[in-house]
Amino acid sequence: MSAWIVVIIAAPTILIALFVGLRSGFTQSKEGKMLAFVGLLILPVVCAGLGFQEQMTRAESTKFCLSCHVMTGYGKSLYVDDKSYIPAVHFQNIFVPRDHACYTCHTDYAMFGTARAKMRGMNHLLVQYFGTIPKPEDIKLYEPYNNRECLHCHLGARRFEEANPHLKSASILADVKANRLSCMSSKCHDTVHEVGSLKDATFWKENAQ
Amino acid sequence: MKNIGRSLKWSGLLVTTGLIVQLLCLLRIHPMSFIAFLGIGCPLVAAGVGLYLFSILSQTEL
Numbered sequence A: 001m002s003a004w005i006v007v008i009i010a011a012p013t014i015l016i017a018l019f020v021g022l023r024s025g026f027t028q029s030k031e032g033k034m035l036a037f038v039g040l041l042i043l044p045v046v047c048a049g050l051g052f053q054e055q056m057t058r059a060e061s062t063k064f065c066l067s068c069h070v071m072t073g074y075g076k077s078l079y080v081d082d083k084s085y086i087p088a089v090h091f092q093n094i095f096v097p098r099d100h101a102c103y104t105c106h107t108d109y110a111m112f113g114t115a116r117a118k119m120r121g122m123n124h125l126l127v128q129y130f131g132t133i134p135k136p137e138d139i140k141l142y143e144p145y146n147n148r149e150c151l152h153c154h155l156g157a158r159r160f161e162e163a164n165p166h167l168k169s170a171s172i173l174a175d176v177k178a179n180r181l182s183c184m185s186s187k188c189h190d191t192v193h194e195v196g197s198l199k200d201a202t203f204w205k206e207n208a209q
Numbered sequence B: 001m002k003n004i005g006r007s008l009k010w011s012g013l014l015v016t017t018g019l020i021v022q023l024l025c026l027l028r029i030h031p032m033s034f035i036a037f038l039g040i041g042c043p044l045v046a047a048g049v050g051l052y053l054f055s056i057l058s059q060t061e062l
Helices: A004-021 A023-030 A030-058 A071-078 A086-092 A098-105 A111-132 A147-152 A170-177 A195-200 B003-025 B031-059
Strands: none
Touching: A004 A023, A004 A030, A004 A195, A004 B003, A023 A030, A023 B003, A030 B003, A030 B031, A071 A111, A071 A195, A086 A098, A111 B031, A147 A170
16 A cells, blocks of 8 residues: 555645644534544544555565664675575565565464554564664574465475475474474574675675676 | 534544645655554544544533
């Protein structure tokens, strides 16, 4: 939803609310009461609701996540020129939408997963503005990364199902799908953001010829 | 009538201020905008709406 819809509704609402506030005598008439009801109750609630929805959508954007200084290294890690860096590979090859890269991998693809992700995001905001900000390399996931998030996209894909390393033994794919064998912590795809060692890395320059 | 007039005036001003804050928060995609929207804009609008509801309910004779 575009922010313009909020602006288009909010602008006349402001005028009505201001008019009703400054000319309260007008509300003695039936038309005035109706105008006050719309301008001081219905439209403000609609505006706040649409604005909230817009803010929540914006909170899913990569730009939003990387606004905080502590996330700078994580943003840089998306441009590392090394195929072993899982986030970089996903970002550079558009396996995830670039404008929603953080959210796409760090939300939970389960019931109420979006709500949980939003609550975690709110917690991050509280820490950013009111808490003690940790060093970038000290930031850890709340719980081990669940294969469910990877399988949300990769499950059923030929490149995943028929990859040679996945077929080394009969149990690998079954264990991965059951989250018994982590995609990341089993020395398979265990290079992620690695923000502590980025100064030695080379970076991909987008649109470089 | 004087009291409800004053309540409506405050209600209108609170709603107006809240909506202006909410609109300003849409100018930038930034966590601070998000916080200001939730922490300032929404409470101001809620206070204005609440005051309006309180004023019309307090004037209703049962």
